[in-house]
Amino acid sequence: MFGLNAKDMRSLVFVALLLVLAPILLNPFPEGSPLAQFNAGYPDLMQRFAIFGIFAIGFNILFGLTGYLSFGHAAFLGAGSYAGVWMLKLLTINVIPAIIISTLVAGVFALLIGLVSLRRSGIYFSILTLAFAQMAFALAASVLTPITGGETGLQTSLNDPRILDGARESSNIPTPSLFGLEMGDSWQLRVGDWLWTFNAGYYICAIVALIGFYIAIRIFRSPFGLMLKAIKTNQNRLNYTGVSTRPYMLACFVISGMYAGLAGGLMVSMDPLAGAERMQWTASGEVVLMVILGGAGTLIGPVLGAGFIKYCENIFSKINKSVLEGWFSVFPDGMADFMVAIVYPFVGKGWHLTLGVLFMLVVIFLPGGLVQGGQKIGSWVTGRGRKKSAGAATTTPAE
């Protein structure tokens, strides 16, 4: 179906199911229980999972297939974000133009930067992309303030023209919407102690992510994708056989940049603010880490990596000392203090430490990234009889 073989179809269906059921899967703990802290099924984080998933999938098309390590991909995300907010300001509060234009603008940016950067390969390519992104960041945060809003970021405001929507309606800034369906709209379902939130904005992100994932599969399996893999294996040999690799590389770079722009467009559609620090090298580095962590070159890996990092950032950073004290209050006093003292450096303000340690553990023990971890669990389950399978099924990383 959809021009996919059985295995790819399975991945696509798997991803589709994950995306559709995410609000339920990500809220495994009943509300009010101490473990509810670990629930990730609220709109903002689910949207981020989908958006950064798209960003990482796009980055993986470049890095996973060709081995070209761009260290400036955040610039495209940033360019897309700015374009998106300008659309929301000038044209209409409907998110469709914002998403489309941001993808296109990022594509143009990628074309220009790609034309220059792809003249070099290896580390020299990485540094060229880094240099462009850092310049974009530095200028956006300072001298381009009239266009970008500077360090504060670009926002929608009451006096925006929004020529398609007509004059201002109320004294409040309208929120981005899809033909009247506001991105913040949610339907909540309470079953027993569980509370599940189905958010309109999230499902739009999820649909776009699914389409993005499908296109990525098609690219991976196409002759074009094969050519890109050949470039990764031995570009010299291709050149010697008379194939010009440059157009392929450029096309790949632009596609990858458009994914980043799409992610940027979605990001501002969910939350209409574009800040310059989105383009900083740390943001570019983050997507590199997402892809490597999940498993570069695999289809599902980047999505897992993106989910993993965003989960750590958003969930662990919110565990503070009083939350810990609540958890360990069942233990006797001395024991509880001890447990709090042990865990405390890793959560709350120490969440970076957890992230750093996990990076190292994953790369040391799972050279193929999280995907390899999933495969290991999978083969362990199938190899070790049926009685474990029920329990292990829940440990498969779900985003």
Next chain:
Amino acid sequence: MSGFKMNRRGLLKTSAAVGAGLAMPTIFTSAARAYTNEPSGGSVTLGFNVPQSGPYADEGADELRAYQLAVEHLNGGGDGGMMNTFSSKALKGSGILGKKVEFVTGDTQTKPDAARASARSMIEKDGAVMITGGSSSGVAVAVQALCQEAGVIFMAGLTHSNDTTGKDKKANGFRHFFNSYMSGAALAPILADNYGTDRKAYHLTADYNWGYTTEEAVRNSTEAMGWETVAAVKTPLAQTDFSSYVAPVLNSGADVLVLNHYGGNMVNSLTSAVQFGLRAAEANGKQFQIVVPLYSRLMAQGAGRNVAGIFGSTNWHWSLENVAGDRYAGTNAFVQSFGEKYGFPPSQAAHTVYCQTLLYADACERAGTFNPCGVVEALEGFEFDGLGNGPTLYRAEDHQCFKDVLVVKGKENPESDFDLLEIVDVTPTEQVTYDASIFGGELGSCNAGT
């Protein structure tokens, strides 16, 4: 995939069907509530969004200490701190509107994106009715806009740019901290008294929004006193070594250097300036001087001995009541209870966020509701006293606090790590008040959410 369609009624129906199969389902739609996150049950949740990683992590940690203290006092614990000196007596130490105060914390990372993500998680996941905190104007403006959209109250933490209550002001946002304009207006007369009116100033300005507004404010008010501005050079925010910007200053014909920098920028540029001998130099026949418009204790700690004798402005200082008298009642009560709990005096960031928490709680009590629109109404034009800054007004037009501004100077011989600044003068409110319309922007109307 054609079966996948967003349809509200359909979804509700299926949900109900799914739910009916399970034990006692109840279905809520967001429209069932009067305002965003209306507290149900016996507690109310506040969201403390402070930098916990990155260069301002220590400032964030100090804010968090003050928040915890405020929550303790609101719930009737401790010695009550400034609740005893606060002019409004609506707070009784029994939580807010009889509900126990609980809180969640998040990390802004001093990045607008991360700060918004963290704030959204508090609103969407934890049901926070109020978000507060932060240590930069970029974050404050971003989170304020988010709170406006989501229909919760934002009580700004440390943010000094004119924009927060100027061109980016929002009806749901309130700022207790002072701003660039007030710094300039408060500093200029003191500078004229100490350094004379025929000075030539050289500005180094951090190249972002806060830097621009601060440079503008200090320039305007010093030029009005007769100073001349020789040059204003913008420095990158990410700069760490300012030597190449500082080196040419001495031969530029200027005799005062104004550092429109904050945090690490300020520590590093001041260190460079002192290294290049500007403190000891003479220019135009006068002693060369350095001015830092916005001071904080943590910056002073980072710069060490280099701050000695350098003028700047600050929102509050823990020695205020002892130095400047009863007008600033509340200061000692706060320092006492903070010092007792943590062993050192609070910073201005801690003081600001403590006040913000109390002011919010008090507004809820007076309004009789947590509804943001009620709270806005209670806070607009609210005049109060006893929170350590003397008589203070929360102006209705732009939700900016107006109170006296402190002019401070780095101490020559500090007795301890916390005794780095001495209060030179307190500029009365009238001198730092401005017309609400000069910075543009539109407040809009309060938003209570769905």
Next chain:
Amino acid sequence: MDQIILQILNGLDKGSAYALIALGLTLIFGTLGVVNFAHGALFMIGAFCSVTLNRILTIGYVPEGAEAQSVGGFSFGKPKEVPYVEYWFGEATGQAIVDWSVPLSILFAIPVMIAIGVIMERGLIKHFYKRPHADQILVTFGLAIVLQEIIKFYFGANQIPTPAPEAFVGSFDFGALIGMDPGVIIYPYWRILYFVFALALIFAVFAFLRYTTFGMVVRAGMADRETVTLLGIDVDRRFTIMFGIAAAVAGLAGVMYTPINSPNYHMGMDFLVISFVVVVVGGMGSLPGAVLAGFLLGILESFASMREVIELLPGVNQVVIYLAAIVILLTRPRGLMGRAGVMED
């Protein structure tokens, strides 16, 4: 004219830090082929060696009868302590030792940094020589975060002032030296010292590689690791030691940098990107290239921050390094002095 000389001096001074960090990074990155994202963290740890030594030297006792300081009617913390060094060596000598803690930290930092470097290589990096660069990035970035967070845990996030010894406070009148009016070109002593120190360290490293048998073997190993191994020489052990030396160079750059800018846990990350740019602009695998690029970019950055230049081209001070990197990499495919085939695929 005086402005130009001043900015050249400043560029050399800025470039010293870039060159030193890039030198250490090239030893690891350009020759061992390991993309070391933890190199900035090594620089930062070097800086914290001097903070630590200062803390150790000021450990003290409370003299009898001392009371907690009372400030403005409140008393906070413990009574003022008298450092043991003052008790042991007398007040004057003791104070001098504390005053000179930054230069003294050099002696403290060398063994510490070599040990950290060796442990890092043996314990972690060794297993990643044959892994893809992507894995190296992930593991060293993880390590950098862990090292940073440990420092943050113990020292906080705020900057910690670590002043230079009294003797180095003040400025040198460089203008007078070259026959200009006194007071026109003055430059702080410590910054000049940093430049001299950087030059000395760079020459020491070059001489070590050039004139010792050990260095010769290392250079041979860089050029053709397999052949050297076949000759029965234990290249691995020497590479371990080189890693230690690279860590020490980064650490010393950090120690001496503390009086210039007060250190905080994040300072390594601030230098990380720039040092990668410097190494690549210098050319992969070339030590002289790294040093040259360091000074060159330092000088360019200084010139771009001149008022006249900024007024002409607003924002140029923000981007000059990256702009220069792009221009150089487009005109010289392998940077200033790079070898063909190193990390090009």
